[in-house]
C-alpha cells in the first residue's frame with residue numbers, strides 16, 4: 001500500500017519533470033531562419049583579404065564601414081566599436097622582418113561559437129552563411145562576446161549619437177555588434193561597403209563573393225592562391241581567408 | 246524526536262534597524278541598475294575585452310551556495326539523519342533565495358533587462374545560457390514544493406522530493422560549470438569545470454550554512470548542540486580536499502599540454518589574479534581551513550570552525566573570480582608567430598577593475614535577499630526551538646527500520 005503510493009507519486013513527479021524538460025524545446029524546434037531576398041538565395045558568402053595589396057596607412061575600408069553602419073567611436077579603447085579594424089603585425093623570427101597591416105573582422109564562421117552560445121538566437125547564421133545579430137531580440141547578456149575566440153564582437157556600452165547613414169539602422173546601447181557583411185546591401189544586390197571602398201581606390205585587397213559558385217571572383221582567388229583563415233585549429237571554419245598571413 | 250518550528254519574534258528595534266539597512270541596500274542596487282539601463286553599462290568596469298564582470302562572478306558564487314545549503318537538508322531527508330532536521334527548512338529556504346540572488350545578479354547585468362521574457366519565446370536549446378535558466382527555474386520550483394511539503398509535515402512527499410532536488414542541484418551545477426567550460430578559450434575550455442563546480446558548491450554552501458546557523462541560534466538565543474556543528478565541520482574538510490584535487494588536476498593538465506602551457510603560466514604567475522589564486526584560494530581558502538578542520542584539537546572548538554568557514558567561503562569567492570576573469574584577460578593568441586605592433590583594440594593581456602556601480606548592484610542583491618530572508622523567518626515557522634545530537638535512546642533509525650515500524654503500526 002505504502003509502496004504503491006510511493007511509486008505512483010514518484011512516477012507522476014518524474015513524468016512531470018520530463019514534460020517540463022521538453023517544453024522549452026518545442027518553440028525552438030519549430031523555428032528556422034530563412035533568407036528571402038533572391039539576391040542571397042542559394043549563396044554562401046565569403047571573403048579573401050590579400051595582404052600583399054593592403055597598404056599600411058590606408059583606412060578606406062574602415063571609414064566606409066563606419067559611415068555605412070553608423071558605428072560609434074567614443075574615443076576610448078574600452079568602448080570603441082570596430083566592425084572592421086586593422087592591426088599591425090610583425091613576424092617573431094627573423095627579428096627585423098617587415099610589418100604587415102591586417103584588416104580583422106568577423107570571420108562568419110561556418111561553425112560559429114557565438115551563435116551556439118546565444119540564449120535567444122539573437123545571433124544566428126543565415127542560410128547564406130552570414131552571422132548576424134538581431135538587435136531587437138538580443139537581451140545583452142554578452143555570452144556571444146565571451147564565446148567568440150577572435151575578439152570580433154563589440155558591445156554598445158554607451159549611447160551612439162552619430163547617425164550619418166539614415167538608410168541603415170543605428171543600434172541602441174545594451175546590444176553587441178559585429179560585421180554582418182553589410183547584409184542589408186547584399187539583400188539589395190550590392191557589395192559590402194568596405195569591399196566597394198577598396199575597389200574604388202583600386203587596391204582590390206578585399207575580394208568578396210559567393211563561395212558556392214566556382215566562377216565567382218572569390219572562388220577563383222581561393223583556387224589560385226595559398227589562403228588560410230585565422231587560427232583554423234579552433235575548428236570554427238572561418239569564411240574570411242587571408243593571402244600572405 | 247519531534248522538532249518544533251516557530252517564527253522569530255521580530256519585535257525588537259534591532260530587527261527593524263536590520264530590515265531598514267537591507268532595504269536601503271536594495272534601493273541603492275536598484276538605483277545603480279536603473280542608471281546602467283538608461284545610460285549604458287559603461288558605468289561598470291567592463292570593456293570590449295572583458296564583457297563579464299562582478300555580477301557574473303557573484304551569480305556563479307550564489308548558485309554554488311544554493312546547492313550547498315540544499316545538501317544540509319538532504320542529510321536529513323535522504324540519509325535519515327534526524328538530528329539535522331531542525332536545519333532542514335532554513336537550508337531549503339536559503340537554497341531558494343540564493344538562486345533568486347543569482348538570477349537577479351545576472352539580469353541586472355544584461356544590456357537589455359527589459360527583454361526579460363525574450364528567453365521564454367526564443368529558446369536556443371544549444372546554448373548553455375538557455376539550458377541553465379531552465380535548470381534554475383525548475384530548481385526553484387522544486388525548492389518551493391520541497392519547502393511546502395516540509396511546512397505541511399508531509400514526510401512522504403519530503404522523502405520523494407529530496408533526492409530529486411539533490412539530483413537536480415547536481416545538474417544545475419554541472420550546467421553552470423559548462424557555461425565556462427564549453428567556451429573555446431584556453432582558460433575556460435575544460436571538461437573538468439562542471440564537476441569542480443559541484444565540489445566548490447558543496448564546500449562553500451556547507452561553510453555558509455554553518456555560519457548562518459551559528460549566527461541565527463546565537464542571535465535568537467536558542468540552544469544549539471556544538472557536536473552538530475563539529476560534524477558539519479568534518480564534512481566540510483572533505484569537501485575542501487575534493488576542491489583542491491580538482492584545482493590541481495586542472496592546472497597540471499594546462500601546464501603539461503603545449504597548447505595551453507603559456508596560458509597556464511599566465512594563470513598561475515601572471516598578475517593580480519595569480520595573487521587571488523595563491524593567496525585567496527590556495528592558502529587562505531583551502532590550506533588553512535583544512536589544517537584547522539583536520540586537526541582533532543581545533544575542530545572541536547567553535548571559534549576555530551567559524552574561522553575556517555569564513556575562509557572557505559572567501560576562498561570559493563576567489564575561485565569564482567579566477568574562473569571568470571583570467572579567461573577573458575587572456576585572449577587566445579590569434580597570431581602565434583607574430584607580434585602585434587599596434588591595434589585599435591586592446592590586444593594581448595588586459596586587466597579588469599570593479600567599478601562603483603557594480604559594487605552598488607552587488608550590495609543591492611544582498612539587500613533584497615537579506616530582506617526576504619529575515620522577513621521569511623518572521624512570517625514562516627522556520628526556526629527550530631533547539632537542535633541537538635540525538636541520545637542513544639532515540640538514536641537514528643534507518644529508513645528500512647522506520648518502514649517496519651510503520652507497517653507494525655498500520656497492522657495494529
Ligand code: SF4
Nearest residue numbers: 106107108109114148
Ligand atoms: S568571428 Fe566571432 S563573431 Fe564572427 S562568426 Fe566567428 S565566433 Fe562569431
Ligand code: SF4
Nearest residue numbers: 118138139141142144
Ligand atoms: S549579447 Fe545578445 S546576441 Fe550576444 S549572446 Fe547575448 S542575447 Fe545573444
